[in-house]
Amino acid sequence: MAEILQYIHKDGFFHRLAPFTKIVFIIVISLMCIVSINLAFLAFLVIAILVLAYFCGLHKEILQQSKLILVMSLVFIVITIITMPNGEVLGYLIPPGIPLIGGSIPITQGALEIGLILTFRFMVLIFAFQLFLLSTQPRDLVHTLERMKMPIDYILMFIIALRFIPTLQIEGTRIHEAQLARGYNPGTGFIGKIRSVAPIVIPLVSNALLRSNVLGLTIDMRGYRIGKRTRVHESTLQQRDFGVLLVMVAASCGYIALLSNQVI
Amino acid sequence: MIELKNFSYTYPRTAQAALDHLSLPVEKGRCVLVTGPSGAGKTTLCLAAAGILFHEYGGKKEGLVTVDGRDVSSFATLSEVAKTIGIVFDDAEAQLIFTTVKEEILSALEYRGLEEKVIDERFDSIVATTYLTELLNRSPHHLSGGQKQRVALAATLSLGNDVLILDEPTAELDEHATRRIVDILTALKAQGKTILLIEHKYEHFRNMADTLVVLEQGSVSAMGPPDEVLRDERIRKVVIPDFSGIRDMKTEGGIKNDAPEVVGVRHLSYAYGETLALDNVSLAIRAGEFVAIVGENGSGKTTLVKHFNRLLSPTSGDVIIRGKNTRSATITDLAHDVGLVFQNPDHMFFADTVQEEIGFGLKNLNIPDGDRIIDAALQEVGLLHTKDLYPRWLSRGERQRLAIACVIAMAPSIIVLDEPTTGLDGNEARLVMEILKGLQNEGHTIIVITHNREIAQNCADRIIAMEKGSVISDIFAREALHG
Numbered sequence: 112m113a114e115i116l117q118y119i120h121k122d123g124f125f126h127r128l129a130p131f132t133k134i135v136f137i138i139v140i141s142l143m144c145i146v147s148i149n150l151a152f153l154a155f156l157v158i159a160i161l162v163l164a165y166f167c168g169l170h171k172e173i174l175q176q177s178k179l180i181l182v183m184s185l186v187f188i189v190i191t192i193i194t195m196p197n198g199e200v201l202g203y204l205i206p207p208g209i210p211l212i213g214g215s216i217p218i219t220q221g222a223l224e225i226g227l228i229l230t231f232r233f234m235v236l237i238f239a240f241q242l243f244l245l246s247t248q249p250r251d252l253v254h255t256l257e258r259m260k261m262p263i264d265y266i267l268m269f270i271i272a273l274r275f276i277p278t279l280q281i282e283g284t285r286i287h288e289a290q291l292a293r294g295y296n297p298g299t300g301f302i303g304k305i306r307s308v309a310p311i312v313i314p315l316v317s318n319a320l321l322r323s324n325v326l327g328l329t330i331d332m333r334g335y336r337i338g339k340r341t342r343v344h345e346s347t348l349q350q351r352d353f354g355v356l357l358v359m360v361a362a363s364c365g366y367i368a369l370l371s372n373q374v375i
Numbered sequence: 376m377i378e379l380k381n382f383s384y385t386y387p388r389t390a391q392a393a394l395d396h397l398s399l400p401v402e403k404g405r406c407v408l409v410t411g412p413s414g415a416g417k418t419t420l421c422l423a424a425a426g427i428l429f430h431e432y433g434g435k436k437e438g439l440v441t442v443d444g445r446d447v448s449s450f451a452t453l454s455e456v457a458k459t460i461g462i463v464f465d466d467a468e469a470q471l472i473f474t475t476v477k478e479e480i481l482s483a484l485e486y487r488g489l490e491e492k493v494i495d496e497r498f499d500s501i502v503a504t505t506y507l508t509e510l511l512n513r514s515p516h517h518l519s520g521g522q523k524q525r526v527a528l529a530a531t532l533s534l535g536n537d538v539l540i541l542d543e544p545t546a547e548l549d550e551h552a553t554r555r556i557v558d559i560l561t562a563l564k565a566q567g568k569t570i571l572l573i574e575h576k577y578e579h580f581r582n583m584a585d586t587l588v589v590l591e592q593g594s595v596s597a598m599g600p601p602d603e604v605l606r607d608e609r610i611r612k613v614v615i616p617d618f619s620g621i622r623d624m625k626t627e628g629g630i631k632n633d634a635p636e637v638v639g640v641r642h643l644s645y646a647y648g649e650t651l652a653l654d655n656v657s658l659a660i661r662a663g664e665f666v667a668i669v670g671e672n673g674s675g676k677t678t679l680v681k682h683f684n685r686l687l688s689p690t691s692g693d694v695i696i697r698g699k700n701t702r703s704a705t706i707t708d709l710a711h712d713v714g715l716v717f718q719n720p721d722h723m724f725f726a727d728t729v730q731e732e733i734g735f736g737l738k739n740l741n742i743p744d745g746d747r748i749i750d751a752a753l754q755e756v757g758l759l760h761t762k763d764l765y766p767r768w769l770s771r772g773e774r775q776r777l778a779i780a781c782v783i784a785m786a787p788s789i790i791v792l793d794e795p796t797t798g799l800d801g802n803e804a805r806l807v808m809e810i811l812k813g814l815q816n817e818g819h820t821i822i823v824i825t826h827n828r829e830i831a832q833n834c835a836d837r838i839i840a841m842e843k844g845s846v847i848s849d850i851f852a853r854e855a856l857h858g
Binding site: 117118120248249250253267270271274277278281282285286288289290291292293294295296309310311313314317318321322323325326328329330331332333334335336337 | 425427431452453454456457458460461462464466468469470471472473474475478481482483486487512514515516527530531533534681684686706707710711713714715717719721722723724725735736739740767781782785
């Protein structure tokens, strides 16, 4: 089963970086892609991250979710075409040949551009976060966030939310199988689909709630919230981290220069 | 040491006390094994002894619980209590917080205020004690149930406490994994740990238990050295499950040769990705047989039975159910013939009442006369009185029986059960097996997956043993018992 957003034990370049460096990387990349509205630059960022993933040996894992990303992208583009018509008309979503409704939703250049910008931003964010989470052990992340003065309860919440994604996936499959064995037939049509969710979601949520009780007690009984921690095998910033941080600073300066000269 | 002195507890919004004037000393370096039917208050006892009841639960408390002479309610927080007591719960999955075994153990160690060198030493010794050396870089979802439980135990040991409380650590585990836990706990006891252990599997732990406590309806009904306690015939029956006499003479020599074949497996192979889970399995099961499929975790038992109603389709080979090749049938079609009860009944309950829960399957298969069938199914499993209750309020054993009722209401001729006695106490397990025997007598074909040899040999007529995806033996149970 494909495991979403789980740490993978490997020895790649990104794995060897300190979590702090990776957090800076994520922040810089996110800001760049959120601020930029230049299509070419965003496309460059997408490609750059994929190339980076390839060199870190994580490209397969990152592309695992490409089907979902493709569907989301299409949804973005269709929504902007419908809601934000702007500029030259390039064609129609419903071909003009169809009687009555034909030619009613124009595909405009402006809308297409905004759709693509959103899509690329979405890709950059998803890929960058995946790269970060797949290569960082949760324990290292806890340490770094703790040092960055984030409250331990919030850190644990974040880590646990990620940790239980595969558990819920597996549990969901088991529940689905158990219901199929009882002749469960996922409904047809919109209402049918909504109704057919109950036999799967109710056991899933009920079991998760029960589990969260034990989980909460475990956290207390292991003393994670008391605070005084001995720092063992903790990652410190190495030469390569300083290298990457320097590249990040340079990239940020370059980016600001290009932005202020209205190149991108 | 831990001591409960005349302790009573009633959960919020309930009338009956879960623990009733309980007095129980757990002396330093001793192992106290608590057993008893489900609903007797065993888990509540764990929560009381670990101080959790005082810090996390409301409800009415009377009497005293002390740890090393100090009242547990006097600790400021639960984390303070945790400096003296370590607890392991039955749900192993919920106790794993990090994504590798190493992180899990190391993280727990780091919060003790120890020197780095001491942490390294303790880490190595814990990993060796719990046999986890090979698994350090694995993530929780790549571990078996037994391995997960060992990691949870290792993380608890990291705390370095001398008092350990374990709530049914082996409930979901097979024979091999249970023995591992027994070995670990025996070693820990030898190291001087004080252990309060809740368990149904008394026989596995008989050599390490100093005191056996039998808990029934919230009170101690027997306490003392195991041999003494077990002298009482009634108590003995509560502690040690007895499956004798379930199989009868009629079918134990095999059923008549002219009975039609209902399950035909021909050269079946199945691969999950690149792992071959079933390797050229062939077998035939006739109508009216009671078959047990035995084998360790990962031997392919569940993968095999999932082919019977096409939850899985063969990679190669065929499965024929009552003359129909599963390749050309739908899961819903096959649900008329094959009822499959999974290991954990909680994976299926979603309705508001027991009655509606059973009605779900009937509606799916368009079976008329629902009310009468529901009553009959509930009668069969002895749950008629729970008809209007919320399914999740039932006890573990009752939920298992409800899962069986859900399936028998759909009237499949073949009933397959995956580990039907997991997590049940002896009496409940026997009750489930008696129900299955009754269904066989009514003409159903029963196929039970179990890692409990006792059940296989005493209840089934035929035992199929699997190992690494292949059938390694297929014999009459009578021969297994005497040979």
